[in-house]
Structures are given as structure tokens and as C-alpha cells.
Amino acid sequence: MWESLLPDEPIPFAPDFVWGVASSAFQAEGGDVPNDWVDQARRGEVPPNPGNGFFERYAEDFRLLAQLGFRHYRLSVEWSRVEPERGRFDPKALDHYRSVCDAANEAGLTPWVNLFHFTHPRWLVARGGLLAASGQGDFLRYAEHTVSALAPHATHWHSQNESMVYVLLGYLTGEFPPEIADGDAAAAMTETVARLHAGTYGIVKAADSRNTVATIEVYIDYHAEDPDDPENVEGVASLDRWYNATLLEGLGSGVLPLPGRDPVEIPGLQGALDVYGLNYYNATRVGPSGIGHWSDQPDPPIDAMGRAVHPAGLEQGLLRVADALPGVPLLVTENGCPTTDEDFRIRYIAAHLWALERARRAGAPVGGWFHWTAVDNYEWKHGYSDARFGLIGFDPTTGERTPRRAAEFLRRVISDGELRPEHLP
């Protein structure tokens, strides 16, 4: 099961290694905000989200994480709180996020502020979303307003979370809002996310050219279910080209190679990043029986969402980005697993830090790793279930926080500056 995945030698981490945790506004805050996930929950299509208490307890969470040794916290701004009606910005909401950034800084955590993590304000949905003629302008106005309100409380920014997952699930498979399943819409949205990223990069840099902007993309390690079937192999290769390579190429050249379409030049896209943030969870198999999870082992460990653990995909993803964007520093901006078993979580973390180390040894300039997530939160369609990604659990009645064994394990790794195999369960 785990033996071949775990490190058999110490993994060193320099004192400036970026140890962080990642979260998103809606997943942690929940609440009755005017966005599309709340509307979906009202219709009974997804679980409701009462939040994990972060909205009130953020300062306490930051202190707890700082005690564990973390120095970076990735958060996001809930667009529907900041701009509940089109063009009307709520100063109280902006004050709130300013206080969140201040509290992080005071606790010794650098806040990394992400402007878009899957949720859309209700008013935007009513107008046809980001693909509507006014959609890009709406987003950039919100970005401009939010960046100018929060800078200089925050100096590290993300334009959006996992743009290609957003396009894949929201516009190609239709699993996430806006629930569109249409190849043309997916192509148009691929171009749109690139334009939004380029525009937001310009906004953040105009606020202060010293600001750092990191992209965030999930690397999906795609595999053909039947490697002897040329059609399956080519299908997977073209999915991989669209999903994993389009934005990478666009960031490198400024030209997006959209599949089946003429390449599109996107003003401001070339080099629009200071850091590439790569998220990684697991590998994916695509073939005659549909889409599933993939591993090269006969008996891989399986997480609480039924996914096989395959750390080599992280190593491969990092090497691929390093190759496509030479000289760009890399971070793992999300990695973690859904489980209720702390031995599983610790091994998952160690196996992936080992994959990160192998990528570093092969030349990928990986400067840090963010654990998803701090306190258990709303895992989208899984709601609050056994899909617990937190280093810290919470009592749903009192909100009380309890760090888990994996948190203690990481505290030790960070303070030792080294992951030691003998500390693994």
C-alpha cells in the first residue's frame, strides 16, 4: 500500500521554505451570502453551508497555525459579500477582509489573497455570468475595487483559483455552476479566464509593482484507461493538451493555443506571473468506462472520496511546469487529502512532500507547499462529511478547534527543518 510511496531518507527544508495552508472564502465562511452555491443549496441541489466559524474566528485560527510553524495563509474574497449588487460595494465587507489580512500579518502569517474561488454573485448569474458581454468588465471592476481596498494590507495575490477546473466543471462537464456542458462555451471560457488573469495581473501590479501574483492551477495527471487503444490514447492526449498545456503556453508566449480554433493573442498574458502555483491531489483515468481515478499500483491507498493516492503525479506536474516556464519559481498551492484517519493523512502528506523533493532534485524550483486546508470546511458537493481535509477539526456546535495529529506531525517537520522517516506512522 504505502511502502513504495513514502520517503526512506530525511527530506530537508531550508528556513525560507514557504510553509502555508490554503482555504477559500465560501468554503470556510459559509453563510447566507447572495451567491449561486447558496441558491443551489436552497433548491436542494447541494448541501447547505453553515461555515466552519472562520468568519468570526479567523484571528484565533491564525494564531493556532502560527504556533504550528506556518508562515503563510491562502484565503479568498467572497465576491458576493464585497459587491452584493452590481456596482454597489459594501464597505463593511471590505473592512472585514482588511481585518482578516491584518490579523494574519499580526499572527506572523503572510496573507495570499485570491479574488475568485468558484462562487458567483447572484446578480452576475442573472446577467449571464462571466461569458456575458459585460462579464469580464464586471470581474475586473470588482478586482480593481478589492485590490485597491486591501493593498497594502496584502501584498501576495491570486487572480483566481484553478481556472481550468472552473472551466472543466462549470462549462464542459456542467457539474458545478453555471452547469453548462458545451465545448464551445468551454473554449470561450478558457479564453475568458486567460483574459481575466492578464487583466487582474495588471491591476495588482498597478497597485504596487512589488506585489507578488501567483497563478493557481490543479495539475491533472491524465492516463488512458486502455494504453493499447490509439483512439483512447489520442483522446487523453488532446484532453491533456487543452487542460494542462493551454494556459502554460499562453503564459509563456502570450498566445493561447485553443484546441480546434485559431490561436488567440491575449494582451498582457505573456509573463503575467511572479510565481506558478500548482495544486495537486490525484491522477485521473479516462477511457471506455468513463472517468475515474488512476494509480500504477495494484493496491493503492484510497481516500475518503474514493480516490487512489498517486504522488508521482505531483512530481511530474512540477517538472512539466518547470520545463514550460523556465526561471519561474514554483509553489504547491494546494495539496492534502480527505480522510478521517490521521495515519492516512500523515502518510499522504509525507508521500507528497517526497514527490516534491524528487521534483526539486530534478531541477524544479519549488519554494513552498500549502496544505489544503486549515480547519475542515465545506467540500462543495460533499458538504461536511468524511471528506475532511483539515489539519484542524472543529465542533459544529461550539466552533471549538482541535488540531489533529497531522498538524503535530507538520509542526515537527517545520521546526526540525526536515521530514524524518522515523516519525512516520
Ligand code: FCB
Ligand atoms: C480543490 C479546490 C478546493 C478544494 C480542494 C479539495 O480542487 O480548489 O476548493 O475543494 O480541491
